[in-house]
Amino acid sequence: MTGFGSATGTAGETAIAVEVRSVNGRHLRVDVRLPAGGESWEPRLRELVGERADRGSVDVTIRLEDAGGEGALELDRERVEALLRALQTLREDFSLPGRVDLPLIVQAGGLLRRRTVPAAFDLDWASLEPLVVRALDELVTMREREGERLERDLLERVQGLERGIEHVEELAPRRLERERARLLEAVSELTGGRDADGERVAREVAVLADKWDVGEEMVRARAHIEAFRQLLDEPAAVPVGKRLGFLVQELHREVNTTGAKANDAAISHVVVDMKNEIERLREQIENVE
Structure with a gap:
């Protein structure tokens, strides 16, 4: 920070x-x-x-x-002596009138210097x-004041992820209902309108339910979020940045798997939003000790 x-x-x-x-x-x-x-x-x-x-x-x-x-400045004796010699030589070589006195020397400037560090x-x-x-x-x-602001931002991101989990859990069962209806309609068309084999359709839906199930991913994501909150509650003197980084990696893994199993446009949109929140978390956590 x-x-x-x-x-x-x-x-x-x-x-x-x-x-x-x-x-x-x-x-x-x-x-x-x-x-x-x-x-x-x-x-x-x-x-x-x-x-x-x-x-x-x-x-x-x-x-x-x-x-x-008073001791901050001192006379630059070497410069004064050199200036005196130069002025004396100038006066003698060119037979100039006048004398070298203090006002003349002061006008030259640069005679005082700061004492050596x-x-x-x-x-x-x-x-x-x-x-x-x-x-x-x-x-x-x-840094602690910045950390407090950062914690508030992290909690907002986590709340966004929790809303995403709730939305996925709400949308997921509807996929199977739609797929069951689609299968029944497809079988009915193939059999010329005769009653579809409900048992076979049920088996197909069960296979899809297992394939598309994201319940475990959402449970693990909630557990990671709870661990994340607990780390944020640690005393300020306890370093948590690396552990937070690990949890964010695990959250990304669960959300990524959810997206791969989605098979649903609405869930895919939610997953994209969750990934954006996770990326912001990842960026902010680099500032956490």
Whole structure:
């Protein structure tokens, strides 16, 4: 799931900024951007992320700057000395009047620079860890809010599947009634209007009933939906994404089999709608941990 968290703080003369971003992904991938000298922090950062996320692409960025105040800027002595030498040479070579003074030097600009970014190896992990934890906690809070919205959407999809199951169960018996009537009419035409062999027609209908029966598929689909709901009721800290993905695969299998057995335009239309709901479920579940 997507999310963002940040935290700032200081350690001595060093200002620390931590940013954590996450986007959707089927597996956990952690990218870490560190200042020079901070490479030793990476394993600990990955461990902290792994304790809070099971899926998604997570980017962790840490920046260090001078803490500011009077020491934030410093005189670029090398530039000033080079400028003085150049101006002195210019005055002497061309016998120019006047003198090199402060206003003239200031007009040249670029004499102040920001102090060198503090080195990461000057900062201990104990100063950094609380900021990382704070940023990650903020990220988790945002992801949990998104998870609540996602859960509502998943439940709407599941309700759509339940309506589809009810519709199939309502339509399925009518196929046999129509087929029985069709067979009786066909036999009557072949026998010149004489009474059809009801027993034989009944046997044919029984064979079709067994061939077209989708009762087991619908029972299993309902069981998968019930298991799906139970997983959504799990505490937020429990990862359920992969198990939800498995149930969606099983739902697709049952609905696909129902479509293959349909032999009925109305049921086929319902199956298409159910497959669309399942595809939306599949897409959304990739965002669930």
